[in-house]
Amino acid sequence: MAKTTPTNHRNFQGKLRHILRHAARVFSEKGYEGASIRDISRASGVSLSGLYYYFESKQKLLYLIQINTFTSILKRLERRLVAAVAPEERLRALVSNHIDYFLRHPAEMKVLAHEDEALEDPYRREVAEIKRRYYELARGIFEALRKTGHMRRVNPRVAVLSLFGMMNWIYKWHNPKVDPQADRLAETMSAIFLDGVTNGLVTPRPRPVALDRHAVQEATRAVG
Amino acid sequence: MAKTTPTNHRNFQGKLRHILRHAARVFSEKGYEGASIRDISRASGVSLSGLYYYFESKQKLLYLIQINTFTSILKRLERRLVAAVAPEERLRALVSNHIDYFLRHPAEMKVLAHEDEALEDPYRREVAEIKRRYYELARGIFEALRKTGHMRRVNPRVAVLSLFGMMNWIYKWHNPKVDPQADRLAETMSAIFLDGVTNGLVTPRPRPVALDRHAVQEATRAVG
DNA sequence: CAGTAAGTCGAACGTTCGTTCGAACGGTAA
DNA sequence: TTACCGTTCGAACGAACGTTCGACTTACTG
Numbered sequence: 001m002a003k004t005t006p007t008n009h010r011n012f013q014g015k016l017r018h019i020l021r022h023a024a025r026v027f028s029e030k031g032y033e034g035a036s037i038r039d040i041s042r043a044s045g046v047s048l049s050g051l052y053y054y055f056e057s058k059q060k061l062l063y064l065i066q067i068n069t070f071t072s073i074l075k076r077l078e079r080r081l082v083a084a085v086a087p088e089e090r091l092r093a094l095v096s097n098h099i100d101y102f103l104r105h106p107a108e109m110k111v112l113a114h115e116d117e118a119l120e121d122p123y124r125r126e127v128a129e130i131k132r133r134y135y136e137l138a139r140g141i142f143e144a145l146r147k148t149g150h151m152r153r154v155n156p157r158v159a160v161l162s163l164f165g166m167m168n169w170i171y172k173w174h175n176p177k178v179d180p181q182a183d184r185l186a187e188t189m190s191a192i193f194l195d196g197v198t199n200g201l202v203t204p205r206p207r208p209v210a211l212d213r214h215a216v217q218e219a220t221r222a223v224g
Numbered sequence: 225m226a227k228t229t230p231t232n233h234r235n236f237q238g239k240l241r242h243i244l245r246h247a248a249r250v251f252s253e254k255g256y257e258g259a260s261i262r263d264i265s266r267a268s269g270v271s272l273s274g275l276y277y278y279f280e281s282k283q284k285l286l287y288l289i290q291i292n293t294f295t296s297i298l299k300r301l302e303r304r305l306v307a308a309v310a311p312e313e314r315l316r317a318l319v320s321n322h323i324d325y326f327l328r329h330p331a332e333m334k335v336l337a338h339e340d341e342a343l344e345d346p347y348r349r350e351v352a353e354i355k356r357r358y359y360e361l362a363r364g365i366f367e368a369l370r371k372t373g374h375m376r377r378v379n380p381r382v383a384v385l386s387l388f389g390m391m392n393w394i395y396k397w398h399n400p401k402v403d404p405q406a407d408r409l410a411e412t413m414s415a416i417f418l419d420g421v422t423n424g425l426v427t428p429r430p431r432p433v434a435l436d437r438h439a440v441q442e443a444t445r446a447v448g
Numbered sequence: 449c450a451g452t453a454a455g456t457c458g459a460a461c462g463t464t465c466g467t468t469c470g471a472a473c474g475g476t477a478a
Numbered sequence: 479t480t481a482c483c484g485t486t487c488g489a490a491c492g493a494a495c496g497t498t499c500g501a502c503t504t505a506c507t508g
Contacts, residue, residue, distance in 0.1 A: 012484090012485095031255070031256075031257055031341070031342065032255075032257075033255055033256075033257035034257040034342070036464075036465065036466080037465085037466060037467085038464085038465085038466095046486085047486065047487045047488080048466095048467095048487080048488090049467085049468075049469085049486080049487055049488075049489090050485080050486050050487055052466095052468080053484090053485065053486075056467095057466080057467080058466065058467090088422075114338075116396075117255070118255065118258070142421075145421075145422070150422050151421055151422050152415065152419070152421060152422070154412055154415065154416070154421055155404060155408070155412055157403070158403070158404060158409065158412050158413075159412070159416060161393065161397050162390040162393070162412070162413055162416055163390075164393065165390040165391070165392070165393025165394070165396075166386040166389040166390050166393075167389070168389070168393060169385070169386070169388065169389025169390075169392060170389070172340075172389075173385050179382070180379060180382060184379070185382065188378055188379055188382050188383070188386070189382075189386055191376065191378065191420075192378070192383060192386055192416075192417060192420065193416060193420060193421060194420045194421060194422050195376070195419070195420035195422060196415075196416065196417060196418045196419035196420035197369075197375055197376060197378050197383055197417060197418060198312075198369070198374050198375050198376070198418045198419060236454090236455090239455095260494075260495065260496080261495080261496060261497085262494085262495085262496095270456085270457095271456065271457045271458080272457080272458090272496095272497095273456080273457055273459090273497085273498075274455080274456050274457055276496095276497070276498080277454090277455065277456075280497095281496080281497080282496065282497090
């Protein structure tokens with residue numbers, strides 16, 4: 001099947017991937033609206049009009065980057081999850097997979113995290129649908145974890161989206177030169193999410209009356 | 225001094241605030257690059273050229289929104305913190321203040337969180353400087369909390385930035401109709417950050433042996 | 449009253465944008 | 479050779495962009 005990374009310019013798919021890689025970098029640096037097709041032409045070495053042989057519009061280009069990235073990360077996760085049974089193990093696998101992918105494909109993941117609203121409605125729904133599946137998967141793992149009986153009462157939607165917040169915010173601050181690599185990062189965030197920083201040593205926990213009253217209502221919204 | 229909110233169109237500052245409010249909404253909906261001055265003209269009811277009497281460029285407009293919002297949230301926090309002494313109490317105050325402000329000024333906070341890179345370098349540094357102060361404040365509280373001795377060993381930079389990730393991601397998913405309001409949200413996120421979702425009830429730190437090669441190496445290590 | 453300053457805006461400026469189009473290329477098959 | 483097909487690109491299109499400018503109105507001062 002596919003080789004490691006070196007894109008093969010000889011066939012259509014190979015050159016398209018080459019363009020997608022450079023386009024993702026440009027979008028991640030200047031933002032979708034801030035980047036021009038001319039920027040992408042310059043970065044990829046393909047002429048302005050030549051690009052349109054490989055995609056039909058700027059929107060479609062963004063769509064291709066997002067859908068490819070999202071499909072890829074979700075596929076990897078599902079592969080990883082077949083080996084994990086215990087809910088906590090599965091959650092750690094999700095975090096590890098997400099962060100590992102994030103640091104390995106920073107441009108693509110930044111575009112995915114940052115430019116979700118730039119996509120318009122024929123394409124937007126399709127990406128949102130994968131996002132929903134990803135969220136539901138995480139949510140399922142969380143619910144399973146809860147059923148082990150060792151969990152405080154927490155609004156599950158808020159909890160899962162907070163976890164995604166921790167992970168997806170990484171692109172705003174992570175500096176490979178000073179910050180931990182994927183393994184440690186995943187370890188730390190899993191630890192914070194599962195046990196917190198104080199590890200229940202101190203707080204007699206203030207008793208909110210009904211923390212998850214709103215948990216009943218759902219409505220599947222985006223992950224982000 | 226200043227009234228509650230109703231902007232006074234009669235003086236310069238009042239009308240500028242009026243414009244800033246509408247501009248923040250437009251930026252939050254279409255993105256900085258995606259929004260045109262004409263959009264802001266339409267939204268605010270001020271003519272295209274009339275806007276330039278109140279700010280000198282689109283960049284400056286973004287700068288004004290960001291600096292005002294950031295200064296405001298930081299000032300509120302400092303006011304709140306004088307009453308809080310214990311590190312945990314101070315951290316809860318920070319989370320509560322941040323989220324409360326977020327939900328009360330969603331457009332401005334989205335612009336602050338989402339459009340930080342759109343600002344260019346005369347202005348950018350100035351906003352970055354306030355951001356740094358805000359981060360240092362949070363970091364200081366975290367270090368104080370650590371000194372109480374009831375904390376697991378966690379990379380403090382990663383921990384604090386994870387907390388900000390949880391909070392700043394809110395604008396991507398929060399729906400006032402189905403999600404908790406500020407109090408509950410702050411309560412939940414503080415709880416997750418401090419004690420985690422499992423509250424240390426279960427884990428003697430289960431070590432899945434062969435999840436994959438990377439995870440195993442980190443084995444029982446808590447995290448640095 | 450005339451004179452000044454603050455505020456407002458229509459019309460236009462030069463530039464850049466996404467996209468199109470037709471001509472040209474290289475390789476293969478007859 | 480001619481014919482074809484996948485690929486490439488220079489040049490141009492109209493539209494939209496941020497910004498400017500000068501004329502105009504309004505409100506206050508003397």
